[in-house]
Amino acid sequence: MKNIVAIYPGSFDPVTNGHLDLIERGSKLFDKLIVAIAQNLDKSEALFSMEERKEMLVAMTEELDNVSVEIFEGLLVSYCIRQGANAVLRGIRAVSDYEFELQMALMNRKMEPRVETVFMMPAQQYSYLSSRIVREIAKLGGPLTGLVPAMVEERLRERVAHRRHISATGKHLL
């Protein structure tokens, strides 16, 4: 049997239950799975720092022995080669994801034919879930139960309250 090391790349701002579902599925399929947080080029909409995202992902995956969490910069395929990875894992939720994912997978293959992209579907109840929607619901004070782990929900509430305080007073909370 081959030793398959897969990279699961993404922004994870923040990690959702959909991501965690895919990580669990991926950990069963691959010998090793590296969850890789991409250093943002566009930070304007970011809610959490790279380190905060990593901290939440590490806490949520600590029971999965073959899963690790890293931060990477630059091209994904170059990072794969540096890590000795032969696969990239991406989640496809709905048909609408497919076009962009296909473009990325084919471009990555053109740049680095040694790395294969593997698509997996998350559980159906997460097919409408994304970090962007979670950030928006959090900012508007909507319910987050079932969308993100309790720890992430708590961090989101704190962060949104902190941002609101800053924009209302111009001052940081202690």
Ligand code: PNS
């Ligand atoms: O969670 P996201 O935002 O859908 O993840 C997108 C991500 C991070 C996987 C993608 O933007 C990426 O691979 N970035 C690294 C830079 C890179 O290699 N870009 C070329 C892709 S063809």
